[in-house]
Amino acid sequence: MFLQRLGLRNFRNFEEEAVEFPERGAALIADNGQGKTNLLEGVYYLEIFRSFRGARDEQLITFGCGHFRVEGLLSDGEGGVEVAAAYARESCRKKVTLDGREPGRMGEAIGHVGAIIFTASDVEIVAGGPAARRRFLDIVLSLVEPGYLSALQRYRQILSQRNELLRHGASLTELAAWSAGLVFTGSRITEARARWIAARRASFAHYYGAISGEPEAGLDYVPSVPRPGSGTEEGTPTREGWSESFHSEIQRLADNERRRGLTLVGPHRDDVSFWVMGSTERLQLRSFGSAGQQRTAAIALRMAEAESLRAARGRRPILMLDDVFAELDPQRAERVAGLLTAEKWGQVIVTSPKPTEFALMGKSLAEYRIVGGRVNRL
Ligand SMILES: Nc1ncnc2c1ncn2[C@@H]1O[C@H](COP(=O)(O)OP(=O)(O)O)[C@@H](O)[C@H]1O
Ligand SMILES: [Mg+2]
Known part of the structure; x- marks a missing residue:
């Protein structure tokens, strides 16, 4: 087309x-x-x-x-x-x-x-705040993953209603249904985002290397709840795994959330980290990357997005x-x-x-x- x-x-x-x-x-x-x-x-x-x-x-x-x-x-x-x-x-x-x-x-x-759009402001996805990275993932996944957009819309509704209740000092019983809904839709979102990152990691690294000539680069999903399973970055946890992890975080933070009047965990607090291999360890591009490295990562990310769209649409x-x-x-x-x-x-x-x-x-x-x-x- x-x-x-x-x-x-x-x-x-x-x-x-x-x-x-x-x-x-x-x-x-x-x-x-x-x-x-x-x-x-x-x-x-x-x-x-x-x-x-x-x-x-x-x-x-x-x-x-x-x-x-x-x-x-x-x-x-x-x-x-x-x-x-x-x-x-x-x-x-x-x-x-x-x-x-x-x-x-x-x-x-x-x-x-x-279509994919590459713009000079894409560098914000790598160098800016986490909201830009979540926005990137939400747009891509709305385009390539059936059901993602409706889960996201539902999550946002639940989140805002739950925050409203927390602000007004609702009891745990009053919160329970909203917490369950939050975990249900939220784990769907986190699972899809983590799976997308895992599937596109090689493609991102390939393009980053091809543009820069630098040896190794990558991206990782940084969820706001502990990654279920082994705790390593490898493998993709199941939705059930994410759901259990999210559920126990919600319980652990219950008092804190009610004190602060705010939902403290969930996909609205997730992030993505972009890195390159330094001489001894990974360097986070957001904090330590040069402008050229950040720009290269942004372009490599758009190329990985294009691969993803191509695979999804055929x-x-x-x-x-x-x-x-x-x-x-x-x-x-x-x-x-x-x-x-x-x-x-x-x-x-x-x-x-x-x-x-x-x-x-x-x-x-x-x-x-x-x-x-x-x-x-x-
Ligand atoms: N809603 C609008 N109505 C009319 N003009 C607009 C509107 N929004 C932006 N513009 C004009 O569009 C121009 C910028 O266009 P843009 O496509 O960003 O330029 P560029 O060619 O540099 O990419 C500015 O002159 C701005 O005033
Ligand atoms: Mg312009």
């Missing part, structure tokens, strides 16, 4: 624009502030129906307008599907359609584009690269470009203020210029 046509109406700085893209891909050239990231944000909106930058829907509406609409025609040469989304400020209503029909649940609509994902070469030294840039132009990836949409960077991706991409929210093929 590739994005054949994109339509944007009152989306960010695009008032009314329709663009056709060839199957191989597109190179979007624009000075800063003209709409490169906005356009990719529009495409990725059709994948997850949220802004990948974490903006609220109303912020995506062109200043002074009442609603936006994004539509994309995904095609495999023969057939295709049209994915569309619209949001109205006044009613706060979001409408998503697949070939004009509203799916029953959001979970059915997400993931039809099959087709080649669309890769979107938002100004990612600017931050890399020439050698790393060349290696990254080499990895991203491999056969196993599908359409590539790349942005840059400097056309010279597109040469890295080969000469096969059609070129477009964006000026003030208008897109023209060159």
Whole structure:
């Protein structure tokens, strides 16, 4: 599948624009502030129906307008599907359609584009706070793991209701049902996240090494409850194992939680650690990595994500690269470009203020210029 046509109406700085893209891909050239990231944000909106930058829907509406609409025609040469989304400020209503029909649940609509977005701000996943890492995992798993998104939504509801009760000094008996629900949904989430990390570890290490030439790198899941079983990082605990561990932590912390009026364990407190092998021990990239190492880890993580999406969908994902070469030294840039132009990836949409960077991706991409929210093929 590739994005054949994109339509944007009152989306960010695009008032009314329709663009056709060839199957191989597109190179979007624009000075800063003209709409490169906005356009990719529009495409990725059709994948997850949220802004990948974490903006609220109303912020995506062109200043002074009442609603936006994004539509994309995904095609495999023969057939295709049209994915569309619209949001109205006044009613706060979001409408998503697949070939004009509203799916029953959001979970059915997400993931039809099959895209990965690489951006310069991905470095925050490695170098920023744990919330960015959980957000990364939640988006990937919502796309590749059936049932994950609904478990996550349920977990968040239970968590907020449980916190509300804790704040108001509820008794253990009153809390019991919520604690059970928290453990039930939470262990589902933690199990899936830990399994994803374990399955992608080799892929991450491979890409990190291929980009940097450094010998060994990895990522580990850091759950807020003790890892069940042997206590090593190897192996993937079962959901029952996580559930028991979560349950005993909840019991152990009961007094503390009621004193503080807050749920102290669960997937909302989990983390991921990224590391490289130093001369004697593992160095945590978040604290000790150079900017280049952190950036490399972020790119390797996106590549591992692309592998995961490819395995889950059984087709080649669309890769979107938002100004990612600017931050890399020439050698790393060349290696990254080499990895991203491999056969196993599908359409590539790349942005840059400097056309010279597109040469890295080969000469096969059609070129477009964006000026003030208008897109023209060159
Ligand atoms: N809701 C909005 N309505 C109109 N313009 C917007 C909106 N949100 C952002 N912009 C404009 O979009 C521009 C930034 O676009 P962006 O795609 O981030 O640029 P770049 O090409 O550097 O990636 C800014 O000029 C900003 O004012
Ligand atoms: Mg940008």
